[in-house]
Amino acid sequence: MxxxxxxxxxxxxxxxxxxxxxxxxxxxxxxxxxxxxxxxxxxxxxxxxxxxxxxxxxxxxxxxxxxxxxxxxxxxxxxNMIPGGSTLSGEVAGRIDRDFGNFQAFKKQFSAAAAGVEGSGWCTLVWVPKFQKLEILQIEKHQDLTLWGCIPLLILDVWEHAYYLKHQNRRADYINDWWNIVNWDDVNRRYLEALS
CATH class of the missing domain: 1.10.287.990 (Fe,Mn superoxide dismutase (SOD) domain)
Structure with missing residues (x-):
């Protein structure tokens, strides 16, 4: 169990x-x-x-x-979260630049995708072995709109229960705050494991 x-x-x-x-x-x-x-x-x-x-x-x-x-x-x-956050570095940093142009472009796309999840769900950065690239996916509920074979690296919960007490209906504010506590060391570890 x-x-x-x-x-x-x-x-x-x-x-x-x-x-x-x-x-x-x-x-x-x-x-x-x-x-x-x-x-x-x-x-x-x-x-x-x-x-x-x-x-x-x-x-x-x-x-x-x-x-x-x-x-x-x-x-x-x-x-994927850590007190105080951590600095984006390692191989995943280079991959983000390669697949999204730069970190700011990635952050804008990820934030927009997270804010745009319809109803309840998640936003995730995934490695897609078949495509040999990173993608950003919206996941409705917990299991809809996924891409077969992808490996999740970075997860953001955008169900209202994840943020409603502090941020009420201001999902964009919650997303903006979340960037301050991302554990990029964990994301990089997951990326390296996905490549092996």
């Missing part, structure tokens, strides 16, 4: 950009809910296999995709 991972920092460590109260609720309640949903889906799918009854397969497969993706994306989201 899956468990909720601990945060890699204290609840108040991302202040003032990501507030403690939101972080507590987001991690302890929302992320825990996806872990619970994933475990329930896995249990129900095992029961279906054991009993040979697949009458609810579409429902439990959907629950698996939604909650499993929510768990994976949230886990990466926590790891």
């Amino acid at each position: 899956f468990t909720l991972p601990s945060l890699p920092y204290a609840y108040n460590a991302l202040e003032p950009y990501y507030d403690e109260q939101t972080l507590r609720i987001h991690h302890d309640k929302h992320h825990q809910g996806y872990v619970n949903g994933l475990n329930k889906a896995e249990t129900k799918l095992q029961e279906a296999r054991d009993q040979g009854d697949f009458s609810l397969i579409k429902h439990w497969e959907r629950e698996l995709a939604f909650n499993g993706s929510g768990h994976i994306l949230h886990t990466m989201f926590w790891e």
Whole structure:
């Protein structure tokens, strides 16, 4: 069974950009809910296999995709942030320049994509091995509008529960604050792993 991972920092460590109260609720309640949903889906799918009854397969497969993706994306989201942020460097910095022209062009596109996610979802920087380049994707819900075979490197949660207590309906302000706590060392590590 899956468990909720601990945060890699204290609840108040991302202040003032990501507030403690939101972080507590987001991690302890929302992320825990996806872990619970994933475990329930896995249990129900095992029961279906054991009993040979697949009458609810579409429902439990959907629950698996939604909650499993929510768990994976949230886990990466926590790891992609660090108190005080870090400086973009390493091989991923050069790749961003190559694929987007420069960091500012990348940041503008990523911010616009994050702000433009329709309803609830995510924005992510991914490495696409088949294309041999970085791309920016919007992910609606947790599992829609993905690109098969891509490897996520940088994740931004733009569900309202991720920012509403501090930023209310000002998603653009939340995105702007988030850039101050990005863990580029983690992004670079993920990029190097994707290349190997």
